[in-house]
Amino acid sequence: MASHSHQPHDNAHDEPFVAELLDLEAEVLHAHLTELTGWLAELTADRPVRRVLDLGSGTGTGTFALLRRFEDAEAIAVDASPRLLHHLQGRARELGVADRVRTVEADLDAAWPDFGGVDLVWASGALHHMSDPDRALREAHAALAPGGLLAAIEMADVPYFLPDDLGIGRPGLEARCRAALADRHAEALPHRGADWGPLLSRAGFAIEAERPFTIELPRPLPEATGRYARAMLGRMRTALDGRLSAEDMSVLDALLDGDGPHSVLHRDDLVVRTERTVWAARSQA
Incomplete structure (x- = not known):
């Protein structure tokens, strides 16, 4: 599927x-x-x-x-x-x-x-x-x-992965991303x-x-969860370029940075x- x-x-x-x-x-x-x-x-x-x-x-x-x-x-x-x-x-x-x-x-x-x-x-x-x-x-x-x-x-919709409070500012980031993505889908995919x-x-x-x-x-989540979240959020970031604030984009980039301290690859609070x-x-x- x-x-x-x-x-x-x-x-x-x-x-x-x-x-x-x-x-x-x-x-x-x-x-x-x-x-x-x-x-x-x-x-x-x-x-x-x-x-x-x-x-x-x-x-x-x-x-x-x-x-x-x-x-x-x-x-x-x-x-x-x-x-x-x-x-x-x-x-x-x-x-x-x-x-x-x-x-x-x-x-x-x-x-x-x-x-x-x-x-x-x-x-x-x-x-x-x-x-x-x-x-x-x-x-x-x-x-x-x-x-x-x-x-x-x-x-x-795409799965939820993130807690509301990411510990790096911009609480509610995922909700805003999903709302912006829904707007994009409404334009491009009328039957969704x-x-x-x-x-x-x-x-x-x-x-x-x-x-x-x-x-x-x-829990425990499957071993591939962090990589799955990173792939899905990365695709979301590409789709939302120009539709999110610079602040939200910055936090999203921190989550996607594979070597960064806030990367979804290393978080223990994913869902x-x-x-x-x-x-x-x-x-x-």
């Missing part, structure tokens, strides 16, 4: 950073992915999952979580980025599942390839990036075998935060469940807290 769609990407130069961020997210949120795929296994218990389609697959967070859960399944990982698909193929070899993964480079805002009747479609953080989500959902419905399941996963239920119904799906997930990791909503929808003949 990714909290970021990879359909399309901001630019090709950003992709190595995106790959690192997505791999860190998969590591830190491993327990949530296990819980989520377990729930999907319950919803599909009456029919075997043999073929999985991961839309906007990125580095394969969803692909590999689903292959771990559904041990007899094969996956089709679809992304617009050849670089990220190459990264995914390398990870598949490392994990010993290369023979169960097929990658497809495709722009999901254009005509879709024929995926030929899959049992489960996974769309994590992808739908709000589509220029025409209604059309994308109709294509997803057509890709599913009758009775197949689509899981649409959307997060409320949408209620996907009506759109799924309009595309021919029967809504089976809508489930919120509140993720708040217990990982986020919310996601999952719509499970059944295709109808």
Whole structure:
């Protein structure tokens, strides 16, 4: 799962950073992915999952979580980025599942390839990036075998990492960053935060469940948490250049300085807290 769609990407130069961020997210949120795929296994218990389609697959967070859960399944990982698909193929070899993964480079805002009747479609953080989500959902419905399941996963926002009082001034920094980022997303991603239920119904799906997930990791946090926070906050800083005060930018830079005394890499007061909503929808003949 990714909290970021990879359909399309901001630019090709950003992709190595995106790959690192997505791999860190998969590591830190491993327990949530296990819980989520377990729930999907319950919803599909009456029919075997043999073929999985991961839309906007990125580095394969969803692909590999689903292959771990559904041990007899094969996956089709679809992304617009050849670089990220190459990264995914390398990870598949490392994990010993290369023979169960097929990658497809495709722009999901254009005509879709024929995926030929899959049992489960996974769309994590992808739908709000589509220029025409209604059309994308109709294509997803057509890709599913009758009775197949689509899981649409959307997060409320980027995770919380920081305490309100950072000990270096500018209390409430993260709240201001998130508000500014929400303004930017409202301009660039009008479908972010949408209620996907009506759109799924309009595309021919029967809504089976809508489930919120509140993720708040217990201590001790995963080893990769500091690196994940740094990658996410660094991406946020790039997005907010010119939208935050110089004072806030200065504190953010101190948090991102890997060798600095206030770096998120060395703090013991980080948290990982986020919310996601999952719509499970059944295709109808």
